[in-house]
Amino acid sequence: MPNPLNPNSKKDRIDSLAATAGDRHRSGDHAQPGGGVAVATVDDAGHVEESTGVSLLASAWRRLRRNPVFLLGLAITTIFVIVAIFAPWLAPHDPAKGLLITEVRQQTNPIPAARPGFPLGADNAGRDIFSRLIVGSRQTLVVGVMATLFGFLGGLTLGTLAGALGGWVDSLVMRIVDVMLSIPSLLLAFSIAAIAARPSQWTVIIAIAVVQVPVFARLLRGSMLAQRASDHVLAARALGVKRSAIVFRHMLPNAMGPVIVQATLVVATSIIDAAALSFLGLGNPDDRQPEWGQMLGAAQRFIYDYPALAIWPALCIIVVALGFTLMGESLREALDPKSRR
Amino acid sequence: MTETIENIQTRRGEDAGPLLSVRDLKVTFQRSGEQPFVAVDGVSFDVRPGQTVGLVGESGCGKSVTSLAIMGLLPERGVKIEGEVLYNGQDLLKLSRNQMRDRRGADLGMIFQDPLSSLNPVVPIGIQVTEVLERHRGLSRKAATPIAREMLEKVGIPDPNRRLTDYPHQLSGGMRQRALIAIALAAQPRVLIADEPTTALDVTIQAQILALLKELVEDTGTALIMITHDLGVVAGLVDRVNVLYAGKIVERGNRHELFAEPRHPYTWGLLNSIPRLDGTRGQKLTPIPGSVSDNLPWASACAFAPRCSQPIEVCREQQPELVEEGTRALRCFNPIDDEVRSGRTPDAQAPTSTQPRDAAYPTDDPKGDPTMEESR
Numbered sequence: 001m002p003n004p005l006n007p008n009s010k011k012d013r014i015d016s017l018a019a020t021a022g023d024r025h026r027s028g029d030h031a032q033p034g035g036g037v038a039v040a041t042v043d044d045a046g047h048v049e050e051s052t053g054v055s056l057l058a059s060a061w062r063r064l065r066r067n068p069v070f071l072l073g074l075a076i077t078t079i080f081v082i083v084a085i086f087a088p089w090l091a092p093h094d095p096a097k098g099l100l101i102t103e104v105r106q107q108t109n110p111i112p113a114a115r116p117g118f119p120l121g122a123d124n125a126g127r128d129i130f131s132r133l134i135v136g137s138r139q140t141l142v143v144g145v146m147a148t149l150f151g152f153l154g155g156l157t158l159g160t161l162a163g164a165l166g167g168w169v170d171s172l173v174m175r176i177v178d179v180m181l182s183i184p185s186l187l188l189a190f191s192i193a194a195i196a197a198r199p200s201q202w203t204v205i206i207a208i209a210v211v212q213v214p215v216f217a218r219l220l221r222g223s224m225l226a227q228r229a230s231d232h233v234l235a236a237r238a239l240g241v242k243r244s245a246i247v248f249r250h251m252l253p254n255a256m257g258p259v260i261v262q263a264t265l266v267v268a269t270s271i272i273d274a275a276a277l278s279f280l281g282l283g284n285p286d287d288r289q290p291e292w293g294q295m296l297g298a299a300q301r302f303i304y305d306y307p308a309l310a311i312w313p314a315l316c317i318i319v320v321a322l323g324f325t326l327m328g329e330s331l332r333e334a335l336d337p338k339s340r341r
Numbered sequence: 342m343t344e345t346i347e348n349i350q351t352r353r354g355e356d357a358g359p360l361l362s363v364r365d366l367k368v369t370f371q372r373s374g375e376q377p378f379v380a381v382d383g384v385s386f387d388v389r390p391g392q393t394v395g396l397v398g399e400s401g402c403g404k405s406v407t408s409l410a411i412m413g414l415l416p417e418r419g420v421k422i423e424g425e426v427l428y429n430g431q432d433l434l435k436l437s438r439n440q441m442r443d444r445r446g447a448d449l450g451m452i453f454q455d456p457l458s459s460l461n462p463v464v465p466i467g468i469q470v471t472e473v474l475e476r477h478r479g480l481s482r483k484a485a486t487p488i489a490r491e492m493l494e495k496v497g498i499p500d501p502n503r504r505l506t507d508y509p510h511q512l513s514g515g516m517r518q519r520a521l522i523a524i525a526l527a528a529q530p531r532v533l534i535a536d537e538p539t540t541a542l543d544v545t546i547q548a549q550i551l552a553l554l555k556e557l558v559e560d561t562g563t564a565l566i567m568i569t570h571d572l573g574v575v576a577g578l579v580d581r582v583n584v585l586y587a588g589k590i591v592e593r594g595n596r597h598e599l600f601a602e603p604r605h606p607y608t609w610g611l612l613n614s615i616p617r618l619d620g621t622r623g624q625k626l627t628p629i630p631g632s633v634s635d636n637l638p639w640a641s642a643c644a645f646a647p648r649c650s651q652p653i654e655v656c657r658e659q660q661p662e663l664v665e666e667g668t669r670a671l672r673c674f675n676p677i678d679d680e681v682r683s684g685r686t687p688d689a690q691a692p693t694s695t696q697p698r699d700a701a702y703p704t705d706d707p708k709g710d711p712t713m714e715e716s717r
Contacts, residue, residue, distance in 0.1 A: 231455060
């Protein structure tokens with residue numbers, strides 16, 4: 001305790017206070033070289049920007065950037081896409097070669113266990129599971145994206161027709177859509193995939209795309225109708241703008257928001273549906289090309305003795321579908337003006 | 342641009358008569374299982390080049406429906422339009438849908454109330470201007486861009502080069518309304534309909550926009566139809582005023598006549614219900630009692646009778662006719678006379694648009710789907 005009568009005591013006290021204050025800032029913010037001051041200004045800047053009013057997309061992005069759910073979804077999706085693209089280089093072995101076939105004993109040991117170089121072991125054909133999972137991501141990505149894309153394009157066409165023309169076209173299209181929606185989606189996908197004479201990756205894509213069409217069509221038609229009643233479309237009509245220009249320049253771009261968000265969610269369902277189809281043997285019959293759903297189906301025979309065989313592909317499907325869902329849901333939330341905080 | 346202004350002026354010289362005349366316009370909304378609703382009933386008025394004609398009235402009196410009918414923008418189903426809308430002697434109501442589409446924007450332009458929602462949020466301003474030029478003058482976008490820039494400059498948008506690529510949300514409210522005016526005037530329509538163009542704006546911006554409209558009308562000889570419920574706007578801009586009540590014109594006159602000597606009790610009531618800056622402190626406002634829902638049917642009475650300040654017996658028994666007298670017209674059995682007027686002169690001098698709006702005077706005039714509004 002310094003002597004209060006000492007002329008230097010006040011100075012000491014201030015010095016010590018200054019030191020602790022500095023410590024607090026430093027300990028609180030290791031990454032920020034500027035310390036507390038810099039943090040404050042950064043926060044302030046954010047507030048000012050928000051109050052001046054920003055576009056829907058910019059403010060959505062500002063909220064998404066801080067949303068851990070979105071970031072998790074984005075991380076999963078990004079890793080998945082990177083793995084899928086570079087799969088042949090990432091996989092340690094050829095997924096189609098039965099490298100451990102010599103270990104397989106039909107009666108005693110159908111599934112070779114994990115060993116150096118084969119971290120997850122091999123399947124009953126002696127093929128490296130880890131490599132098959134990595135390469136299998138490719139098919140999953142292709143099916144998920146392509147099915148969504150085709151479904152999106154189909155829904156875009158139908159929804160635009162219905163929403164732009166209205167009248168009997170609208171009624172006709174919407175009744176067809178209603179009929180499609182009345183059949184459970186997976187059942188419809190099975191039926192379509194089962195029609196195909198030679199099942200392949202493409203029949204799976206088409207089956208799933210067809211199932212997604214009514215969802216997109218309905219959504220787009222709804223927002224097109226909302227656009228049709230909007231002021232700027234009336235203003236465009238008052239300028240004598242042609243109907244095609246009104247539809248494609250004034251209505252469609254403004255109606256796309258919810259549809260694009262839906263697309264990210266549909267990727268997840270497409271992946272799950274594709275897995276389900278392959279699981280039931282309606283997918284690509286050629287198992288030299290690995291696919292998660294098909295791996296899951298093949299694992300059924302060994303589910304009691306070797307559950308890991310099923311768990312790995314199932315886990316992949318769950319995580320990837322979750323990633324897309326998390327991303328899509330937070331995107332939808334961020335873009336929905338009603339749930340804006 | 343100067344060349345076109347000359348053009349219009351020579352055109353104005355030839356045309357001594359009205360550019361647009363509306364004759365007995367009647368708009369009926371019909372829905373199956375519902376009583377047909379007559380939103381506009383026998384409205385007639387003329388607009389000359391360079392003239393500003395006002396349609397004034399409260400919400401639901403048929404102002405917006407009149408303008409939409411002239412533009413041919415009412416839905417085809419469930420709406421019956423009778424009468425004539427003569428543009429240069431040609432009946433616009435008889436044109437086919439495609440012919441009318443060619444006229445809109447080129448001959449007839451329209452400005453809407455809310456500048457933000459009337460602009461396409463995902464298209465830059467420049468393209469929204471050039472779109473009209475591409476459509477009606479057959480120009481390429483490249484050729485239309487300098488004209489678009491010129492238009493933006495003309496309506497007082499600073500730095501038009503930058504604004505061409507800006508989106509509507511990047512502009513302020515006043516700028517948006519200026520942009521909207523630029524778009525409406527891009528193809529140089531000879532008739533411009535402004536449907537409450539200042540309602541969504543601040544009072545200071547309102548004055549600027551009105552000044553701009555006035556200037557544009559004077560410069561180019563455009564005929565302007567001004568739809569408003571704001572008597573301040575009427576006082577500042579309009580040459581001839583048509584007061585509408587329940588779908589019919591109840592009084593018409595030149596601006597100064599009408600403000601100095603209102604004859605219809607409704608006009609008188611409107612003028613009286615404006616707060617005055619020079620009134621005594623604490624002076625109460627005199628609203629028009631009742632609401633539009635009290636109206637009597639025109640067929641057998643004067644619709645305004647239940648709300649009128651001086652109704653007589655005949656008002657509830659017979660429909661008053663619109664009687665023309667010189668420059669004025671009146672639809673009333675018992676007009677306001679000099680005695681009442683001298684008792685409390687509402688406004689010998691016109692109100693200004695910067696006055697605060699009256700609470701008793703409905704300002705919310707939703708102009709979305711007219712059928713929805715009228716059937717409420």
